[in-house]
Amino acid sequence: MNCPAKIFTAFSLIAASFFLSGCVSYQISRYAEGNEVAFPNDRLEVGKTTLGEALSLLGAPDKVAKAGLEDLLVYERALLYRNRLKVGLPIPLSSVIRTSLDASAYGTLVRYDSLALFFNSERILSHKTFQQGSSHPYLKTLFSSDQ
């Protein structure tokens, strides 16, 4: 490539980046709250595991609540993903015409990994449930018809 061609390519790239920077943008965001939730199924035995054993195995729960005559412990991790695509004119027209030529689309998905443990009045595990929301893929889950 000769010198003028190089200069032309370079300035084309610079000009394109100036214009495109206001024209198309893509944003990827992630927010995670809480540590990964462990589910040692074989060590949490309904009718046997005590509250003390569960606490020494899993640590402090993220939530505690009264559930009827039982106590509920919840271990939870929330995972948010958001992708956003924005297309618009880089030239501000708002002072000339009262319209916007921007268009944007975004999708946000929050998934939860949750382990819920119910303890009876003797503080023995009466039932348990585990849901791993993070195992569901982002796009497939976002666009599925399931609520």
Add this chain to the structure above:
Amino acid sequence: MRLTSKILAVLIITTLLPGCIALGKNKEFQPFDSTKLDKLVPGKTKAAEVTEIFGAPSEVVELANGNAYIYKRTVTKGTVCWLVLLTLGNAEKQHDQLVFFFDLHDTLTHYGLSLDADKAKYELPR
């Protein structure tokens, strides 16, 4: 010739990568000292003694068989990186949490401790 190429290279880099990066940290502080857990004896220690040692709890929850006192502190670390066409953002919130369980007579029965606040990281979305 070489100088022109270098100037062009600098121009291209400074134009195509005019991004910047921002790091942020939020802390919800509660000064509980988990090393003082040795002072507690389940079955003997009363709720009043727990609050004397650890201070006021962040939350008190009424349970079917007593109460739970929750001590919580959180650390959130955020990272944002702006490039020409692409913006990447990540935030992670982690907790240190201490939960005491009391029976109906306000006697400590169990406690659980999780220290995860240090696990919050500055990183880009995965």
